[in-house]
Amino acid sequence: MDVVRRSDNRFTGLIRLAVTLGPALLIVVVALALILLAINKDPVTAVLQFIDGALGTDQRRSDVLMIALPVLLCSSGLLLTFTAGLWNIGIEGQVAMGAIFATGIARLVTVNTSSWLAIPAELALAMLGGALWALLAALLKTRGNVNEIFGGVALNFIAGNILLFLLNGPWQAGNYPQTAPFEAPALLPRLTPSLSLSLPALAIAATGFLAVFFILRGTHWGLQLRAMGRNARSAFMLGVRTERNMLLSMALCGMLAGLAGALLVISPISRGKLVPNISGGLGFLGVLVVLLVNVLPTWVPFVALFFAIIPIGTLKLQNLGIDPSLGNVFQSALVLAVLLANGFRTRLSRTSRES
Amino acid sequence: MRVELDQITKIFGKLRANNAISMTLEGGRIYAILGENGAGKSTLMKILSGYQPPDSGRILLDGTPVSFSTPADALNFGIGMLHQDPLDVPSLTVLENFMLGEPGGLLPRRKAARETLIAFAERFGFTLRPDAYVDGLTIGERQQLEIVRLLSRGAQVLILDEPTTGISADQKAALFGSLQRLAHTGGLTVILVSHKLEDVEVLCDEVVVLRQGQVVGQVMMPYPTDQLVTLMFGKALDRTPRQPFERQAQTKVLHVKALTVPDSRVALVDISLEVEAGEVIGMAGLDGSGQNAFLRACAGLQFGTAGEIRLADTDVTRWNYHDRAQLGVAYAPAGRLEEGLVTGLTLTEHVALTSPAGRRVNWKTATQETKARIAHYSIRGQPDSQIETLSGGNQQRTLLSLLPSTLKLLLLENPTRGLDVESARWVWQQLLERRATGTAILFTSPDLDEIVEYSDRIIVFFGGKARMLNDPSQTSLTELGQMIGGK
Numbered sequence: 026m027d028v029v030r031r032s033d034n035r036f037t038g039l040i041r042l043a044v045t046l047g048p049a050l051l052i053v054v055v056a057l058a059l060i061l062l063a064i065n066k067d068p069v070t071a072v073l074q075f076i077d078g079a080l081g082t083d084q085r086r087s088d089v090l091m092i093a094l095p096v097l098l099c100s101s102g103l104l105l106t107f108t109a110g111l112w113n114i115g116i117e118g119q120v121a122m123g124a125i126f127a128t129g130i131a132r133l134v135t136v137n138t139s140s141w142l143a144i145p146a147e148l149a150l151a152m153l154g155g156a157l158w159a160l161l162a163a164l165l166k167t168r169g170n171v172n173e174i175f176g177g178v179a180l181n182f183i184a185g186n187i188l189l190f191l192l193n194g195p196w197q198a199g200n201y202p203q204t205a206p207f208e209a210p211a212l213l214p215r216l217t218p219s220l221s222l223s224l225p226a227l228a229i230a231a232t233g234f235l236a237v238f239f240i241l242r243g244t245h246w247g248l249q250l251r252a253m254g255r256n257a258r259s260a261f262m263l264g265v266r267t268e269r270n271m272l273l274s275m276a277l278c279g280m281l282a283g284l285a286g287a288l289l290v291i292s293p294i295s296r297g298k299l300v301p302n303i304s305g306g307l308g309f310l311g312v313l314v315v316l317l318v319n320v321l322p323t324w325v326p327f328v329a330l331f332f333a334i335i336p337i338g339t340l341k342l343q344n345l346g347i348d349p350s351l352g353n354v355f356q357s358a359l360v361l362a363v364l365l366a367n368g369f370r371t372r373l374s375r376t377s378r379e380s
Numbered sequence: 381m382r383v384e385l386d387q388i389t390k391i392f393g394k395l396r397a398n399n400a401i402s403m404t405l406e407g408g409r410i411y412a413i414l415g416e417n418g419a420g421k422s423t424l425m426k427i428l429s430g431y432q433p434p435d436s437g438r439i440l441l442d443g444t445p446v447s448f449s450t451p452a453d454a455l456n457f458g459i460g461m462l463h464q465d466p467l468d469v470p471s472l473t474v475l476e477n478f479m480l481g482e483p484g485g486l487l488p489r490r491k492a493a494r495e496t497l498i499a500f501a502e503r504f505g506f507t508l509r510p511d512a513y514v515d516g517l518t519i520g521e522r523q524q525l526e527i528v529r530l531l532s533r534g535a536q537v538l539i540l541d542e543p544t545t546g547i548s549a550d551q552k553a554a555l556f557g558s559l560q561r562l563a564h565t566g567g568l569t570v571i572l573v574s575h576k577l578e579d580v581e582v583l584c585d586e587v588v589v590l591r592q593g594q595v596v597g598q599v600m601m602p603y604p605t606d607q608l609v610t611l612m613f614g615k616a617l618d619r620t621p622r623q624p625f626e627r628q629a630q631t632k633v634l635h636v637k638a639l640t641v642p643d644s645r646v647a648l649v650d651i652s653l654e655v656e657a658g659e660v661i662g663m664a665g666l667d668g669s670g671q672n673a674f675l676r677a678c679a680g681l682q683f684g685t686a687g688e689i690r691l692a693d694t695d696v697t698r699w700n701y702h703d704r705a706q707l708g709v710a711y712a713p714a715g716r717l718e719e720g721l722v723t724g725l726t727l728t729e730h731v732a733l734t735s736p737a738g739r740r741v742n743w744k745t746a747t748q749e750t751k752a753r754i755a756h757y758s759i760r761g762q763p764d765s766q767i768e769t770l771s772g773g774n775q776q777r778t779l780l781s782l783l784p785s786t787l788k789l790l791l792l793e794n795p796t797r798g799l800d801v802e803s804a805r806w807v808w809q810q811l812l813e814r815r816a817t818g819t820a821i822l823f824t825s826p827d828l829d830e831i832v833e834y835s836d837r838i839i840v841f842f843g844g845k846a847r848m849l850n851d852p853s854q855t856s857l858t859e860l861g862q863m864i865g866g867k
Contacts, residue, residue, distance in 0.1 A: 243740050243741060244739050244740055244741060245732070245733075245738070245739055245740065245741050246739065247741075248729060248732055248733050248741055249733065251725065251729075252722045252725060252729075252733050255722045255723055255724045255725060256717075256718075256719075256721075256722045256723055258718065258719040259717075259718070259719050259720055259721055259722045259723075260722060260733075261701075261719075262701075262711065262713060262719050262720060263720075263721075263722070263730070263733055263734050263782065264702065264705060264733075264734060265733070266702055
């Protein structure tokens with residue numbers, strides 16, 4: 026990622042992505058087709074059903090887009106921390122905390138509250154919750170010498186348990202571990218009643234992503250993060266305040282994850298209430314997205330969108346008697362295949378350079 | 381073993397790093413491959429030791445053409461290379477490192493390996509404690525470990541890349557002694573890659589001089605030094621006399637009072653020092669005698685347990701590195717790619733990173749600024765070259781170009797590490813220019829010549845104690861060498 030010759034590199038980046046993504050996709054699709062054949066399902070029908078299920082109607086296309094937004098927010102946040110060399114695996118807990126903090130406001134909202142008051146407050150609290158949880162992981166690293174991966178995993182568990190405690194205790198409504206549905210003013214507005222599309226949600230996610238994109242491409246701070254990610258010791262010696270930047274990038278990532286958490290409880294495609302396991306692996310999905318694009322910002326929105334197609338599309342496969350978990354297999358196999366293809370590509374280019 | 385290199389050529393882009401190099405190296409002799417930075421020494425030795433294949437040309441061992449694809453492969457043929465920075469695993473013990481890469485079964489044979497290690501170490505007069513952790517060893521000890529490891533694996537050809545960088549005089553003597561024994565009685569082919577003429581003159585039987593990827597001479601030692609220099613550089617180098625330091629009107633830059641710094645080996649105890657603007661102070665001492673700890677303590681990278689550090693009139697004892705930098709203190713580490721420059725970033729990115737610019741980076745001005753610095757510091761590289769593609773000398777030039785233009789105090793850890801005579805001279809020319817503008821310079825170096833030549837005062841470190849020599853011209857190299865050894 027050479028910023029000096031930007032246009033040139035965007036082009037080679039595209040080629041590189043095509044070279045790795047193409048064969049990887051092919052391999053995974055063939056493998057899935059074989060699986061389908063093995064269980065006596067017609068792969069072609071399955072693919073057609075899948076595409077129709079994901080993109081067949083306006084309603085479905087809008088669902089795909091709305092599902093992609095929290096993934097995009099998480100991936101954007103992770104772009105920052107990964108660039109700085111921080112493996113923020115605790116993002117799952119940060120999403121949950123965002124959802125919890127947003128719910129803290131949302132469940133107080135009545136039919137008469139103004140949306141103009143409720144929604145900004147929910148979003149602000151969600152960002153605060155995510156940022157605090159991320160800062161905790163960051164402080165554990167900088168002050169307690171706890172690797173952010175281990176700290177993050179532990180904090181994910183704790184966040185999950187705080188969520189369960191709230192849903193089985195103070196916030197429980199009815200017999201199930203969940204809150205009561207939020208009142209309409211607490212929810213993000215739909216563009217039209219029939220579609221799940223919400224312009225504010227779209228704006229939030231787009232702003233988040235563009236901010237990160239701009240930080241990494243154009244700012245001095247973004248350059249500092251890149252230097253840290255490659256060699257924190259040298260960056261420190263060259264004058265970068267590495268500890269402060271770690272805290273800052275984690276907090277920013279937490280804010281974006283918190284926003285994703287808020288979308289999970291108040292966007293039109295959400296259930297409009299807080300339920301257990303609210304994040305459902307969304308943060309990890311963000312990790313996969315960022316790994317898939319090799320921490321190159323440009324491609325994140327497309328891959329996020331692509332990943333959102335999968336769960337919606339596989340829902341339709343149930344009609345054919347195929348379990349939707351096939352979608353997860355597809356996602357994970359794809360990431361693995363792309364990482365492998367990346368490895369092969371570097372190996373190939375290395376040997377071709379040498380011989 | 382006889383090593384023949386036949387028309388070895390290696391091209392990187394437009395650069396002919398090795399251009400049809402041929403030579404024959406016989407067993408039982410010590411050879412030097414001499415050349416300035418970028419002459420093609422390292423490339424050639426990487427080819428010989430299996431790190432990279434040549435583009436064309438053959439390697440013959442005892443008359444048989446061979447080719448190998450990995451260093452392990454080369455070692456199986458009996459060629460072992462000792463790198464400038466030892467390639468070991470610092471978090472493992474000496475014994476564990478020794479056993480790494482050993483062929484053999486599922487369960488390591490610790491006991492046998494320990495006996496082999498001790499036997500080999502004793503044979504060469506090395507003191508290696510099998511259970512010591514490698515990260516606590518000096519560079520010299522780590523080299524000994526690597527030599528023992530290579531020999532135990534059956535190396536018949538031993539390549540040493542700048543082995544005397546960063547080791548003490550005693551360790552150097554021990555190393556040279558064992559190399560001579562290995563070659564002259566053991567029959568090994570020893571190849572020393574170096575640009576240090578004094579090492580070459582003391583140790584080697586024969587010298588091959590490379591310049592710009594070609595062999596420009598193969599001569600028997602002893603051979604006149606000035607002619608070797610002429611071969612190396614294609615011209616004779618002259619010695620420019622140093623401007624004597626004139627004590628100015630008492631502008632104190634640094635004042636260290638009774639500083640005590642803990643260190644992994646020897647703690648520095650009760651050191652005091654006053655440095656004036658424009659003064660150059662050389663710090664001599666064996667590896668790990670406390671000079672680096674002192675330098676880092678002045679930079680704010682390490683903190684003392686007692687004492688006081690003042691910069692001009694400010695007490696900075698508890699200030700960290702970045703805060704002291706605001707007062708005009710800079711520190712240049714010896715490990716350029718480890719803790720100085722960022723691998724993967726371009727020159728422009730380095731310049732932008734260190735420029736106290738606004739929030740946004742203006743890549744256009746950054747590129748222009750980089751071009752200006754490339755010209756001023758004669759760096760061989762482009763604004764968009766990634767830093768690791770530059771040679772060691774050019775990396776050092778880059779590191780110096782990144783230092784703020786006005787400084788009160790410049791702290792340098794071995795500023796000419798791995799540089800040839802000309803690059804080293806150039807570095808000092810830059811440093812003396814800074815000194816002329818009132819920058820005080822504190823530097824460490826394992827090279828006593830360098831210390832005597834450039835210092836206004838010398839501090840000798842031994843076992844955590846410091847001894848001040850106020851007039852270096854009154855001290856001979858021999859005396860200095862003895863003081864370093866604690867005499």
